[in-house]
Amino acid sequence: MESITFKDVDSNVPIDLNVILADQYETRDIHKVKVFVAILKDKKSISPAIRSLAKLFPIPKDLIHLKRVRNNQQSDTNEIIICKECETSVDQIERKLANSIDYTDLKIVSVPNGPPFNRWQFEKASKLWPVNFFENKEITQRLDGTCISLNDRWTIDSIMRDLVKRSMENNYRDFGAIVDSNFNVLVICGDHIDRHPLRHCPMNLIDLISSLQGGGSWYKKDNQENQSIDGPLSLIMTTDHDPDAYLCTGYDVYLTREPCIMCSMGLLHSRIKRIFFLEEQIKSTTRLKDGCPNDLALSRMKLHTNPDINHRFDVWRVKLKNDC
The missing domain is CATH 3.40.140.10 (Cytidine Deaminase, domain 2)
Known part of the structure; x- marks a missing residue:
């Protein structure tokens, strides 16, 4: 596990203070899980796809920290999470999605396996896939040392x-x-x-x-x-x-x-x-x-x-x- 080095508020103060928190707050490691993603045909397909997938492939509780749709700026496409790779196969997905959502292709991507607990984790996780982040200000102030x-x-x-x-x-x-x-x-x-x-x-x-x-x-x-x-x-x-x-x-x-x-x-x-x-x-x-x-x-x-x-x-x- 990669640990965090905390910087002092003022380098002139002859003391370093490092807070000790639970592992989920201190680590910068981001664990990943592979999911199936559908590449939508256009922006108009997003809302119908969300409604259809809510019934066909509900987001599991352990992935509710992820936003269902992302805009892939590199390929200029909109992508939507279907389900975990381990839960089904491509053939089953294609049969279920037939005439349900308007997409052009399926692919497998790695996404954060858990929610971010601090800003470092949020920034790193967001590079994989958009995530929901509700910052705990007290934890942040302990991590950056501004609470003292x-x-x-x-x-x-x-x-x-x-x-x-x-x-x-x-x-x-x-x-x-x-x-x-x-x-x-x-x-x-x-x-x-x-x-x-x-x-x-x-x-x-x-x-x-x-x-x-x-x-x-x-x-x-x-x-x-x-x-x-x-x-x-x-x-x-x-x-x-x-x-x-x-x-x-x-x-x-x-x-x-x-x-x-x-x-x-x-x-x-x-x-x-x-x-x-x-x-x-x-x-x-x-x-x-x-x-x-x-x-x-x-x-x-x-x-x-x-x-x-x-x-x-x-x-x-x-x-x-x-x-x-």
């Missing part, structure tokens, strides 16, 4: 570089932060897998947020006044929060490592809004254990695009252009 402003990109870059610095200062431990919609950093935390194998960075972050809201399992509420909990690895940056908030609803999480399946599901259940993770993971030559395993839960498995989950969130891969 220039100022927001600078802020994202600043937050991510701070996490990289903290990771390097703590033996390359995985680090992360949870940020509200105004880019206020609420909590910062590293992983604690040396204390418990399930205490990955994202799980610690969720627990810290929970402690802000009166819950939490690992961090005691009465320690919030100290701001720094459990040493330099865990920081509650503010005690101001929405008392009616549910965990991470409406918040973003920034991570120096792609979250594993367990952490991704934890973030999903906490109702996270967006996940930003560093594309090039920081590798340690001295640390014996890493945090989240590299199971590619979001970048390859694309857990967040699974139609059976009950919450949707955006996932962005972050690449810092300059070495930290």
Whole structure:
């Protein structure tokens, strides 16, 4: 599958953001299927042919994204789709079309096998055959990156570089932060897998947020006044929060490592809004254990695009252009 390379809004911004969407939105590949096409005698034959074929050869559901007629500018002819090549033979078509439509010849052409989900696919599919395209503006803005402003990109870059610095200062431990919609950093935390194998960075972050809201399992509420909990690895940056908030609803999480399946599901259940993770993971030559395993839960498995989950969130891969 050919992948899409996304261009930054401004080449001067020291960060690249690549959205991770479901495969049908990211691919530029166009799958084809062969169909029988009749070359109509003239333009006057189009309307009667459409009416006749609606009864004789109804368009199947998997081809409703195609327009039935096209004007072939190369041959200056009008062509109309009859049916898939695999469904019948030329002899059967000719018998059915006898005295039904006015055409000069039959031929086989390749057409797009599925509907286009983005503009790139639409432009490529249209070269094969005219297609119906209903553009999803939100998807388009994610693909071209315009949903994140220039100022927001600078802020994202600043937050991510701070996490990289903290990771390097703590033996390359995985680090992360949870940020509200105004880019206020609420909590910062590293992983604690040396204390418990399930205490990955994202799980610690969720627990810290929970402690802000009166819950939490690992961090005691009465320690919030100290701001720094459990040493330099865990920081509650503010005690101001929405008392009616549910965990991470409406918040973003920034991570120096792609979250594993367990952490991704934890973030999903906490109702996270967006996940930003560093594309090039920081590798340690001295640390014996890493945090989240590299199971590619979001970048390859694309857990967040699974139609059976009950919450949707955006996932962005972050690449810092300059070495930290």
